[in-house]
Amino acid sequence: MMQExxxxxxxxxxxxxxxxxxxxxxxxxxxxxxxxxxxxLATTVMARRDAVxxxxxxxxxxxxxxxxxxxxxHTLDSYAWGLAIGAAVGVALLAAQSLNRxxxxxxxxxxxxxxxxxxxxxHELTLYVASFWLSSSDTAFSWRxxxxxxxxxxxxxxxxxxxxxxxxxxxxxxxxxx
Numbered sequence: 001m002m003q004e005x006x007x008x009x010x011x012x013x014x015x016x017x018x019x020x021x022x023x024x025x026x027x028x029x030x031x032x033x034x035x036x037x038x039x040x041l042a043t044t045v046m047a048r049r050d051a052v053x054x055x056x057x058x059x060x061x062x063x064x065x066x067x068x069x070x071x072x073x074h075t076l077d078s079y080a081w082g083l084a085i086g087a088a089v090g091v092a093l094l095a096a097q098s099l100n101r102x103x104x105x106x107x108x109x110x111x112x113x114x115x116x117x118x119x120x121x122x123h124e125l126t127l128y129v130a131s132f133w134l135s136s137s138d139t140a141f142s143w144r145x146x147x148x149x150x151x152x153x154x155x156x157x158x159x160x161x162x163x164x165x166x167x168x169x170x171x172x173x174x175x176x177x178x
Contacts, residue, residue: 081130091122
């Protein structure tokens, strides 16, 4: 019973750590929040259900900060892009989870990198497809922008891995690694 309570506490701490970090990322990077980094790490170190909770919270927190603090426009097009971003996060999560199951015997670092790569490709492709129906600038999917988003996500992943390592050193191991 005590171990189960401790495991449940660690579970919610990890959900809070990854989900809460999205608030800081959203305030700093706004539209370039590193959703892919959050999804890749959540997929690798958390149970599937918990990764879904984190992905949903991350998207919801980003939207709340965007509209509540950063002044996103309250237009139909803006709301549609918000939904498209949520869909892209969801599809990226599903792709990363699927790949992670296939690579279950790989070391955690290799699985995280692979999850990051597939999640990034799927996320960007989903947003690109959405741009055919939603208004966007001609440069929204230029190589310069895609590389910037990749850099933000790589920085996000590095930061999250450092936080995760620190938490693990304090004895707060995620269920999947424990």
